[in-house]
Amino acid sequence: MHQEGTRLPNEPVLKQKHKKRPIKTLFLEADEDHVAYQDSTNRFMKLVYVHEGYDLTQPRHQLINPHYFTGNYPGTDNEELWTEVLDYIDANYQPEQVYLSGDGAKWIKNGAAFIPHCTFILDRFHLRKYCKRAAVGIAGLDRTLYQWVLPGQMKFIRDYFTVRFNDLTVTASQLQSLKQAEKYLTNNVSAIKDNGLTAYHGCSAEGHISHYLSRRLSSRPLGWSSAGAQGVARTRIFQLNGGNITRFLQAEQRQASKQAKVTKLDRRLHFK
Template identity: 75%
Template sequence: MNILQQMSEQMWANFTKNGEKVLYQDLAFDDWIENTMAAGRKLCLNLIRVFLEEADRQFKESEIRKDKFAIKAIRETTKSTLYGDLTVKRTYYQNKETRAYFFLLDKVLGWQKYSRMTLGVKAQILENVAGHTYQEALTMIPHLGIHSKTAVMNIVHREGQQLPNEPSVTEKPAPKPIQTLFIEADEDHVAYQDSTNRFMKLVYVHEGYDVTDPRHPLIKAHYFTGNYPGKDNEELWTEVLDYIETNYRPEKVYLSGDGAQWIKHGADFIPHCTFILDRFHLRKYCKKASVGIAGLDRTLYHWALAGQTNFIQDYFRVRFSDPTVTVSQCHSLKQAAKYLTNNAAAICDNRLEDYHGCSAEGHISHYLSRRLSSRPQGWSLVGAQSVARTRIFQLNGGNITNFLQAEQLKALKQEKISQFDRRLNVRKNIKNKYYEQAQAAFSGHLRGHRSLWQHGLQVGW
């Protein structure tokens, strides 16, 4: 109480002194506010320090501690919080039974070993990294005592990699019957540190577009992302299918994309699913097909949507027989002819009345490319996926702080279970050891002596 009174009196003295300077125009009002807030943060951190050290002292003096734990040292630690550095002295104990060393205060507070940051700081850094560089993520936290980009990278690689595509929900609703469900998919080309480009996949499921809003937002959209290995990305489509079966009972599913093999595989993987080629890539290949002839791409575009495949085939037949077509133009024509021919049915399905279109290209640009590939930079495999997962986790309504706290509690429970299992195994081994020794000694006696052992065990010696 004396410490609290001293700190309060000192803060009040500084507060009134600076207030008088403001009145005499020797100090700016905003500086007074900043000084007061800084003093308040310092006071709160000191109060927390005093409280924790007093709790540690009381446990140290308790009879339970004296019976089970031996004091080995008193050590100081500094933890970076969102409001400044917190320095606390706590006691280092040894369990007299297991001989294990530990800081009881660290265990109670859930402080991770060898980590200088609290979970709140790590969660804030992950939120900042989702839209800013590593250095900017640090500078956005004004009172943080850590300034190393390597520390940010370690958080992204360790905590960010844990973030799932779907936030944990305590109560899952019953599957909703729906007539039509929409899936849209595309990929971002991300440059990596090994001088290669890999796809960062993006898939999102929604109930359609809200036509009452001028911006036409998606209705109940849920997103999936990751650098999934394999040609068909079955792991990704399994996650999507699990989400659909948990939340919906659709009669029809429309999957839109650019016609990549992994997207078409999703249409085969998901029941009642029809693949439809998005119009963005249709326009792109119609422009490629009209190379050398300005303005013809619009005609090809309408022919493709109308299912006039014979008109398109006749067009390509004429272009390929044209002697004025250059080698590079011929290459573009071959690519366009193959693309439009192989996806003819998926192009025609754009005319279905209950199909709303596809905005996957815009989503890729806004949610992935904006952070991963819009600037010349090389990512690591873990870093790129962690940042992408962080952005999508927030987009799906997940709370990073709550998730990290839940994971920490889960790890603590698992550690307790492991310790309990180890104690059971130790006791079992001890029991088996003495049982085997007694059995061996008992078997070594003569027949008459064994009878004497039996009689002594049953009725007493």
């Protein structure tokens, strides 16, 4: 099933041609699972999903018309992945504005540059994570840092780091955490502040990674082959997108049988 899974597309059903739907705001969310492979390396299994916002009338704030993309796309630009996402958007929507949320990884920011009318917004999960890192050695201060950085009060943040960097009681490991946090927070000022935009609903990418990928790929001490990891991830997302694996494989078999008959006929004609 591993090899079959690698062939499963992120777009499982060829829909009938329809008019692209104008929409004011479209949302993209992206993250990656860190998967252990049999060659003792760890590589990313990417996940991107497109949706029309959150249904705020539901208790769990379900996504409206989500569509998912996954794969172990190589490199940092991931042009193949973002081309798939853009093709899906172009086939279904005419958005005025696209918001892309994630942790600020280079491959995610590249998506914001690749998708037209797209603005990157740093998700609050990773913002809180780095505020905790910035507060290393001072219990409870992360909440204050979060309240400063979220609306863009960077003078307070810069003053804070100046004081900590000059504190002789800060250990070497704490200093390393502070430097990482300072770089992360100051390099993403506008992407952090845009969390306050009224049209933006937030980001649930971390939960999606945990539920749909990590639960099977990385929550246990397993070593995957490249085909195995890709096959499992694609299978889960194919079903999530409404695909029927049995029908897909049957269609592939029919196509292969048809192609074999054509090839056989061509050979007969060639030798006459």
